[in-house]
Each structure stands twice: as C-alpha cells, then as structure tokens.
Amino acid sequence: MLINEKIKASEVELIGIDGEDMGIMSTKEALKIAKELKVDLICLSLTSSPPPCQLMPRQTAQKKQAKEKQALNKQEKGPKTKEIRVSATIEQHDYETKKRQAEKILRGGDWVQINVRLQRKESDAAKRIVAEFVQDLSHCAEKEKGIQTSGKQVSVVLKPC
Template structure:
C-alpha cells in the first residue's frame, strides 16, 4: 500500500530528491509543491519513523517498485525446491567432482539438494563415508538439514543453501 501526496498526514517529512539526493527535513506543503513542480509524486517510504522519510518519484516508478517488492515477498514464501542428486558408493574421482560442482551450482541458485546414494548389500558404511565427504566438501555452499539416513536400499541427506 503506497501512501502518497495528500494522503501523507505528517506536518514535516524527511525528503529525498529525484536522483536520490538528501533534501533534509521540509514541511509537507513544500514537499508537495516540489512534487507538483517536477510533475512527480511524493511517496512515503515508511510510516514508522518521525518525520516520515518521503521521496520524489514518478508514479509509474513507484508502482513498479511496489510490485517488485511484492514479487520478492511471494518468491520468499515459496517452499525450497529440492533437487535430487543420485550417486553410487563406487564413484570415480572425476564423476565425484562433477556431482560436487552440480551440487554447488544448485545450492548457489537457492535450491536444496537431496544427496541419495544407492546401496546394495554391505555398502552402507561406504555410502555413509561418501556422503560425509560430500558434506565436508560442500561446507562452503550449504549445510545439512538432517543427519545421514541409512534405510534399506539407500543413504540420503538433505543439504540446504547457506
């Protein structure tokens, strides 16, 4: 919700000009006169402080800023997307490096990563070792959400972006 022009009730406002320059504390009337003179709107950016900070912005720019802020808010509210990376306990060094780079890229773009190692027979400890190594190598770009879970045919861990 934008508070603009005559809707601003404060007697004095902390004014910011069109190019972001600080114009100091001026009366509401003076600020409105400046806005009319430059054919722009006086927009209040926060009602929480006294005097309220206001700026001279063209209406389209103000609406664009508000909608961008709403978009950001909606983006933050969405749950994390989790991407699954599958491995086997007998992974070659080159393949390991590739999977590691893939994980770092996914974490950098804000996705959670589920690392899943397929286990057959008595490979449980080896799979756990591999996941611990991966977690150590990913420490710079992510942190584990849960411990390593070993269940029947797989060992898994979820890594969240930092």
C-alpha cells in the same frame, strides 16, 4: 503506499530524486516541487513524524515495493530442500558435476539432500560416496543430521553454513 495528495501529514521530510536530503517542509511545498519535476511524492514510512517522503516516478516506487514484497515472501517460506540423486557406481566426472551442482544450490541459500540409490550390496560404496560429498562440500555446507541408510538408499541433508 501513499502517493501525492493521499499524504495527510502537514509536514514531510523530503528526499530528492537522487537521494539527497532536502529537509523538512510542508506537504503542499513538497507536492509543488514534485509537480515541477514531473515526478510523484511517495511516502516511505508512516511510523515517524514527520514522515519521510521521496521524489520518484510512480513506476519506480511500485517496482521497489514489489521487490521488497517478493524478498519478504521468500524469507518467510524459508529454504527449499533440493535433491541430487547419484548411483553407488558413479564415475569421477559425474561426481564432480554433481558436486558443482550441490555447491551452486548451497550458495543460493537452499539445502541439498544427496541420495545414493542402492542396487545389490553396495551400501559400503554408497556410504563412502556420501561421506566424500560431505567432506568435499564442508567449506560451504554442514550436515543437518548424520548419514542415513534406509531401505534402498543412503542419504544426507546438507545446509549452507
């Protein structure tokens, strides 16, 4: 981020404190205006000519840059898969709570893996519960793959649609 005297361009496209366009002017004039208003002249992009510069306090520019960097990092990493565990003998109230949790996670942009732990011969009940989750969350999610039974659990991965 280029600030004040570090801007080497002879002319800049100046944007005021409130976002109003102040036109193209020399860098010296823009710096003079910035000093009068007791703010900094911050270069927003070096790719265009003349470069767009905005009048704003340095702290505001640093916070804005940090937020953009954080959003870019989150976008790079991609969605997380969060696991929700339930038993095959789950009661209706607990089911509703887990469903709300899954919906909240999906609306946040992350994926949800629903695991139903098996204890005896409960595989039919577990498949029914997983299918019910898929059906109840179909308005905000879709299956990544089918319902999978492996060993002592039945699971499904849901991604936001």
